[in-house]
Structures are given as C-alpha cells and as structure tokens.
Amino acid sequence: MRPWWWMTLLVLPICLFREDCVMARTQPEPPRLATWVAGSRALTHAALLAASLREFGGALAAETLWVYLDPGLGDPAALACPPGCRLVLAPAAPAEAAGLPFAGKPGAAAAAERVALAAGRTGLAWLDDDTVILAEPAAFTLPAGVDLGWRPVMHRNIAPLAGAAPGPFWSRLWQLLDVPAAAHFPCVTVADGDRVRTYVNAGCLVVRPEAGLLQAWAEDFRCAAADDELRALCRQEARQALFLHQAALGATIARRTRASQRFLLPESYNWPLLFDELFGARRDFHDLTGVVSLRHEGLLPAAGGERLERLCGPPAILDWLRLPPTPRE
Numbered sequence: 001m002r003p004w005w006w007m008t009l010l011v012l013p014i015c016l017f018r019e020d021c022v023m024a025r026t027q028p029e030p031p032r033l034a035t036w037v038a039g040s041r042a043l044t045h046a047a048l049l050a051a052s053l054r055e056f057g058g059a060l061a062a063e064t065l066w067v068y069l070d071p072g073l074g075d076p077a078a079l080a081c082p083p084g085c086r087l088v089l090a091p092a093a094p095a096e097a098a099g100l101p102f103a104g105k106p107g108a109a110a111a112a113e114r115v116a117l118a119a120g121r122t123g124l125a126w127l128d129d130d131t132v133i134l135a136e137p138a139a140f141t142l143p144a145g146v147d148l149g150w151r152p153v154m155h156r157n158i159a160p161l162a163g164a165a166p167g168p169f170w171s172r173l174w175q176l177l178d179v180p181a182a183a184h185f186p187c188v189t190v191a192d193g194d195r196v197r198t199y200v201n202a203g204c205l206v207v208r209p210e211a212g213l214l215q216a217w218a219e220d221f222r223c224a225a226a227d228d229e230l231r232a233l234c235r236q237e238a239r240q241a242l243f244l245h246q247a248a249l250g251a252t253i254a255r256r257t258r259a260s261q262r263f264l265l266p267e268s269y270n271w272p273l274l275f276d277e278l279f280g281a282r283r284d285f286h287d288l289t290g291v292v293s294l295r296h297e298g299l300l301p302a303a304g305g306e307r308l309e310r311l312c313g314p315p316a317i318l319d320w321l322r323l324p325p326t327p328r329e
Helices: 004-027 040-056 105-118 169-174 213-226 228-236 238-242 245-256 277-280 305-310 315-321
Strands: 031-036 064-067 085-089 122-125 131-133 148-152 199-207 263-266 291-293
Touching: 040 064, 040 085, 040 228, 040 315, 064 105, 105 122, 105 199, 105 213, 105 245, 169 213, 169 228, 169 315, 199 213, 199 245, 199 291, 213 228, 213 245, 228 238, 238 245, 245 277, 305 315
Parallel strands: 031 064, 031 122, 064 085, 148 263
Antiparallel strands: 122 199, 131 291, 148 199
C-alpha cells in the first residue's frame, strides 16, 4: 500500500493548475486609456502621453493609448502612428453642436466607452491629450462598486459657488437635463480652493464602461447644444459656449451617480503644471514630487522653455520632461 503522501504529490500539481486557471479567468483586464485629438499639435501631445505611459506607467506601461481623431484630421491610416498609440477615427460632432468648441469630444468619449465595453474592459481612463504620466496610475483601477473616478475643475470659471444662485445658464441646463437639486454635490477647485456647485473636469475621468456615463454625456451634450435658450445664452457669454460640454458632463454625473459610486481621485492626478504662472492661482504648481499625472496646457514637449527650469522634483522626472522633442521609442 502506497503511503498517503504519495497521493498528495499526485494531486497537488492538479490543484495548483486549477487555481492558476481560475485566477487567470477571474483577473480583471487593466483599464484602457484613451484620448481625443482635434489637431496635429494635439497628436504630438498624445504621442508624449503614450511615451510617458511606457516610461512611468508601471503595471500599465504596456497598455496601448487609444487616440480618437477628429474627422477633420483625415483618415487615420494616412497618418504616422506614434509608438504606443492606436489611431481611431472619432465620430463626427452632432449637427446640433455646430460651431461649439470641443463639440466632438463627448461623442469620442462615448465611442471609446463602447469599444472598451465590447472588449471586456472593466475600466476606461479618458484623458485630455496634454496629460503626462509620471508614476503608475494605480487609482485608474476603480474600487468595487464605484463607477466614476473624477477630478474637479482647475478654476471656478463659469461655475456658481456652492449655495449661491445658479443664474440663467445653469438653471436652464439643469432643468433641461432633469437634474434634481438634491443630486448636486460640491466641488473644490484645484487652483484656488473655491467651493462650487457640481463642475467636473472633462480631461481626467475614469469610468466603468457598463455604467454608460460617457454615452449619457454625449447625449446630454447634444440635447444642451440643440436647446435654443442655451445657445442664446452661449452667444451672450463666450465662456459658456467654451465650457458647455463640461457643464453638461457635470449634469450627467449628478443625475446618474450616487455619492457611493463616485471616487475623487487624489490631488496627485491631473496636477496642473505651472498653472499659477499660466493662469493665476492661489496655490503653487512647481513641485512635481509625488505627482502621478500632470496637465501641461501645451508647455510640453518643447514650449515650456525657461519655465521648466523653475520646476523641482525627482531628478529623473525633471530630466525626462526636459528632453528635446524627438520621438521616444
């Protein structure tokens, strides 16, 4: 009769194999990263974003950056694809939004969400093209039960202060998009610490694709752009036209999510490089220590000049940011 340990040696490899298979089947796909570009300079920014992801992205370093091209840029097949990117033709902006800035952005985001969902991705990081990754963005993997990771706007700009009367533009927008008063949540601006009504930054969103938030945003933006009253208000105030897409995003999020479904990403995400010099701010934005992702407003890869010399932070990151604008393989 064989000793009991003989059977253990036979069975143990089978158990371990089965456990490995189960783990492989249940391991979630990493979040997809995507952006929208509407011009050749924006495509240069996207190339830098992809390069920074490969350099500093850690567990996400091998992820492809999906770049949704505005139809005005032409056929993606005719363009040189930057390393680490996949060029995709974005849908045309809705006819109702003709003449509005960023009119194609919500529809491109919705398309990215649909494709990520079809691919079985449980997360999608929707980033503006001027984003640069400086450390592994672990928070792009959303906690269980959370449908949205978000950051507030940089400046108050057109947003009403929390507790203040919203004014005609916001009142009409929230009425049109059926946002109840109880759904609003306050946001604190990054640059100045102003407490404003719901106003979410459209350049750094992490969504769970099955929740359909970006598709809802595209439809809400189309409805807002088609509204005669809102269009008249936008003609009266250019900034309202400029940020209509972002105002509609806040309305979508307020209406479709609860507090438990939203995750405020850390301050180290969507950090505005030299924002105090560029636009004015109560805070200083020169120290890159601990920053995970930054926004450069076109200062990179080459336009920063002497401004970049005033930055402080980890030497390896500073050296990388100051490299000349040559393709990074």
